[in-house]
Every structure is written in structure tokens, then in C-alpha cells.
Amino acid sequence: MKRLFREFIKGITIENPTFGLVLGLCPTLAVSTSLVNAIGMGVSATFVLVGSNTIISLLRRFISERIRLPAFIVIISTFVTICELVMKAYLPVLDAALGIYVPLIVVNCIIMARAEAFASKNGVLLSLFDGLGMGIGFTLALAIIASLRELVGAGSLAGFRFWLHFEPVTMIILAPGALLTLGLLIALVNFIQEKKKRN
Numbered sequence: 001m002k003r004l005f006r007e008f009i010k011g012i013t014i015e016n017p018t019f020g021l022v023l024g025l026c027p028t029l030a031v032s033t034s035l036v037n038a039i040g041m042g043v044s045a046t047f048v049l050v051g052s053n054t055i056i057s058l059l060r061r062f063i064s065e066r067i068r069l070p071a072f073i074v075i076i077s078t079f080v081t082i083c084e085l086v087m088k089a090y091l092p093v094l095d096a097a098l099g100i101y102v103p104l105i106v107v108n109c110i111i112m113a114r115a116e117a118f119a120s121k122n123g124v125l126l127s128l129f130d131g132l133g134m135g136i137g138f139t140l141a142l143a144i145i146a147s148l149r150e151l152v153g154a155g156s157l158a159g160f161r162f163w164l165h166f167e168p169v170t171m172i173i174l175a176p177g178a179l180l181t182l183g184l185l186i187a188l189v190n191f192i193q194e195k196k197k198r199n
Contacts, residue, residue: 004129011133017110018141018182019189024110027101028142029178035158038146039139040094041101044083046135048105049114051079053131056119063120072115077106110138148181149173 017023024045031041055075056063063071084102087095095102105111114134119127151157153172171177 004125007126008129008133011130011135011137012140013137015134016137016141016189017134018138018145019186020137021110021113022186023113024108024138025182027104027108028145029175029182031098031101032142032146032149032178032181033153033173034097034150035143035146036094037097038142040087040091041098042135042139042142044087044098044102045105045108045110045138046132047083048076048079048108049111049131049135049138050128051082051131052076052111053114053119053127054124056115057122057124057127060120068120069116072112072120073106076111076115080105110134145178145181145185148185149177153177 011017013020015021018025018028027041027045031037052072052075056072059071059075080103083105084095087098087102114131118130122130147157149172151162152169153174154170155162155168169177172181
């Protein structure tokens with residue numbers, strides 16, 4: 001039980017895909033313009049991570065070394081297709097907002113890295129908890145970045161406008177703002193971790 005919790009929590013804290021491992025930056029920067037988009041992307045990636053990690057772990061002894069990566073891609077793309085079809089059917093507005101970034105989850109380095117480095121070498125329960133932790137960590141990182149960008153750049157949060165005592169900084173919603181916000185947050189996380197190590 002302790003090991004399961006450790007595998008789960010590491011994806012949220014120390015090995016957070018965005019702030020710790022600095023993976024999956026393309027969708028992070030592209031969809032973090034609003035909190036709703038960020039949560040939609042995070043939940044989609046979590047679903048794919050949990051599903052693909054579980055199936056890859058179940059089949060790890062039957063997948064030949066020579067066809068390992070193609071097999072992983074087929075498994076991952078199956079879950080991405082399920083996610084995309086459900087989104088198109090029940091959340092068409094979110095699907096339109098996320099656009100090409102949902103199908104691109106297939107080649108997201110977070111998902112491929114967990115399949116290769118973890119699920120193909122560990123048991124089903126550990127792989128499931130690893131996927132869940134990494135997915136929640138990715139979702140939290142996206143939500144933090146999107147909240148800051150939307151609040152400062154548009155003066156709203158999840159579509160609700162706020163009466164702010166400053167003019168929204170439009171640049172934060174644009175591409176340079178994404179890089180600036182991400183850079184500052186990674187620097188803050190590194191500063192906190194260094195401080196903890198020294199103490």
C-alpha cells in the first residue's frame with residue numbers, strides 16, 4: 001500500500017510532468033489559455049495515461065521487444081480515439097477549443113515515457129497508480145498555469161469575469177505569456193525544492 005501511494009504521489013509532487021520532468025510542453029503552452037480548456041486537456045490525458053498504463057502492464061510479457069513501440073502506440077491511440085469520440089459527442093465546445101491537441105495525445109511524451117519507463121516494467125496496480133498520479137499532476141500543473149494566464153490576461157476565471165483593480169495584460173494570454181508564466185512557475189518550484197534540500 002505504501003508503494004502504491006508513493007507511485008501515485010510522485011507524479012503530483014517530485015516528478016510532476018510539467019514542473020518536475022518538464023515534459024508535454026506543447027499542449028501545456030497551447031491549451032492553458034483558460035481553466036476550462038486546461039482541465040479538459042488534463043482529464044483527457046489522465047484517462048489515456050491510466051488506460052494505456054494498465055493495458056501495457058497487463059500485456060508486457062506478451063509484447064515482443066521488436067514491436068514494443070508500435071504496440072504501445074496502438075494501445076495509446078485506442079484510448080485517445082475513445083476520448084476524442086466521447087468529447088465530440090458530449091462536449092463539442094470543448095472539443096472545438098482543444099482541436100488538434102486531443103489527437104496529438106497519442107504522441108505526447110508524458111504518455112510514451114510512462115509506457116516505456118514504467119508500465120512495461122511493473123505490475124498492473126503500480127502502473128495504474130503511476131498513470132493516475134502523473135495524470136493528476138499534469139492536470140494540476142495545467143490548471144495552475146491556465147488560472148494565472150486567464151486571470152491576469154483576461155480578467156476572468158473559468159469564464160467568470162472579475163472586477164479587478166488593474167487592466168488585464170493581454171500578452172499573458174498570447175504565446176509569449178505562456179512561456180513567461182511557465183518559466184516563472186518552474187523557477188518557483190525549483191527555488192522551493194532547493195530550499196527544502198538545504199533545510
